[in-house]
Amino acid sequence: MSELTRRSVLRGAVTGVAAAAFTGVALGLPVALAARGTGNDTGNDIDNTAGSVPHTGPEAFDETYRGRRIHGAPRAAGGHHHGGPGYAVFVDGKELHVMQNADSSWISVVNHYETFATPRAAARAAVLELQGAALVPVAV
Amino acid sequence: MAVRQNQANLTAAQKRAFTDAVLELKRSGRYDDFVTTHNAFIMSDVDNGERVGHRSPSFLPWHRRFLLEFEQALQSVDSSVMLPYWDWTRDRTASASLWGADFLGGDGRASDAQVTTGPFAFNSGRWAVNVRVDSRNYLRRQLGGGGRPLPTRAEVDSVLAMPVYDMAPWNSQSNGFRNHLEGWRGVNLHNRVHVWVGGQMGTGVSPNDPVFWLHHCFIDKLWADWQRLHPTSPYLPAAGTPDVVDLRDTMKPWNDITPADLLDHTSRYTYA
Numbered sequence: 001m002s003e004l005t006r007r008s009v010l011r012g013a014v015t016g017v018a019a020a021a022f023t024g025v026a027l028g029l030p031v032a033l034a035a036r037g038t039g040n041d042t043g044n045d046i047d048n049t050a051g052s053v054p055h056t057g058p059e060a061f062d063e064t065y066r067g068r069r070i071h072g073a074p075r076a077a078g079g080h081h082h083g084g085p086g087y088a089v090f091v092d093g094k095e096l097h098v099m100q101n102a103d104s105s106w107i108s109v110v111n112h113y114e115t116f117a118t119p120r121a122a123a124r125a126a127v128l129e130l131q132g133a134a135l136v137p138v139a140v
Numbered sequence: 141m142a143v144r145q146n147q148a149n150l151t152a153a154q155k156r157a158f159t160d161a162v163l164e165l166k167r168s169g170r171y172d173d174f175v176t177t178h179n180a181f182i183m184s185d186v187d188n189g190e191r192v193g194h195r196s197p198s199f200l201p202w203h204r205r206f207l208l209e210f211e212q213a214l215q216s217v218d219s220s221v222m223l224p225y226w227d228w229t230r231d232r233t234a235s236a237s238l239w240g241a242d243f244l245g246g247d248g249r250a251s252d253a254q255v256t257t258g259p260f261a262f263n264s265g266r267w268a269v270n271v272r273v274d275s276r277n278y279l280r281r282q283l284g285g286g287g288r289p290l291p292t293r294a295e296v297d298s299v300l301a302m303p304v305y306d307m308a309p310w311n312s313q314s315n316g317f318r319n320h321l322e323g324w325r326g327v328n329l330h331n332r333v334h335v336w337v338g339g340q341m342g343t344g345v346s347p348n349d350p351v352f353w354l355h356h357c358f359i360d361k362l363w364a365d366w367q368r369l370h371p372t373s374p375y376l377p378a379a380g381t382p383d384v385v386d387l388r389d390t391m392k393p394w395n396d397i398t399p400a401d402l403l404d405h406t407s408r409y410t411y412a
């Protein structure tokens with residue numbers, strides 16, 4: 001994918017994130033929470049969009065994005081793994097390790113040095129980064 | 141005396157010695173152990189639980205120890221080798237000599253971001269990415285692909301001017317020098333450079349790209365520069381902080397070294 005394409009795709013994703021944040025306000029989430037930036041600035045709009053995610057965690061999602069099935073959902077009770085969030089994300093059925101930051105933004109093992117407003121945004125960014133490759137468990 | 145140099149000033153022979161030693165560690169399997177260790181901390185360091193290598197005050201001493209261990213491994217191959225640093229405020233484009241075929245190799249190609257030049261190109265037969273998060277076993281880069289340029293000298297200086305090392309809650313939300321340098325907050329220095337390089341450098345297995353060491357060597361130098369600018373500013377926190385490495389707590393995975401042991405680097409190496 002050309003860089004221009006990748007970036008325009010990311011901008012497209014931003015629109016969705018911004019809409020989600022707006023929905024958060026409409027649903028009556030505290031405005032301060034819904035409108036709060038992540039305090040982070042990685043130069044990617046997708047990263048800096050308001051943290052619309054309350055600490056109780058985001059809702060499940062399941063969609064096809066650029067040909068890949070991405071889905072995420074809260075883990076079953078007791079499903080915390082190494083102190084990470086109670087939320088699991090998958091790309092074509094393979095788990096994408098994600099983590100929630102203190103400011104409620106998210107990162108994944110595929111994009112570990114930039115933050116995203118939602119697990120869905122992290123999953124979409126991972127799809128772009130993977131360029132069709134499959135996730136594999138990290139060899140240890 | 142052991143001197144870590146700016147990579148832009150290395151001679152051809154020094155570049156060759158460095159990449160040869162890196163390749164030898166790769167061949168013996170020791171290189172991949174470093175990648176595995178780094179990823180284990182990347183995945184387990186969390187804002188609301190134990191955190192040692194990242195998003196915490198010990199980000200700087202942890203990586204200082206990690207780099208020393210790697211440098212010693214290089215020296216076990218070739219005793220003349222020191223880690224060089226990449227000053228990304230000066231060498232800020234894909235055409236910098238850093239990315240030459242005689243050193244780290246260049247940008248990834250358009251189709252799949254695969255690095256095809258230099259000693260770490262997959263085609264060279266000596267650099268397979270074994271510790272990985274996806275099925276691709278070749279080194280990848282997308283220099284500048286994130287769209288945001290590398291940090292400027294003015295941005296670095298603005299972070300070096302911060303007088304307090306770190307602050308509660310001692311994580312990715314903290315104010316202070318450490319977190320602004322690490323990049324979870326503010327102008328974002330360290331994290332942004334990982335993203336600028338792209339490919340494996342943007343992932344939890346970032347040390348698969350040898351530029352990891354040159355990037356972190358510069359981060360280590362910036363810590364030393366900050367200490368010189370703020371001689372009375374201590375490492376924080378001092379003691380009794382849950383989930384975080386205090387000044388005299390030992391750090392995993394070594395369990396025999398504390399931030400206090402690492403505050404003065406000059407007995408081990410200096411920066412030119």
Ligand SMILES: [Cu+2]
Nearest residue numbers: 178193194203
């Ligand atoms: Cu690290």
Ligand SMILES: [Cu+2]
Nearest residue numbers: 330334346356
């Ligand atoms: Cu790093």
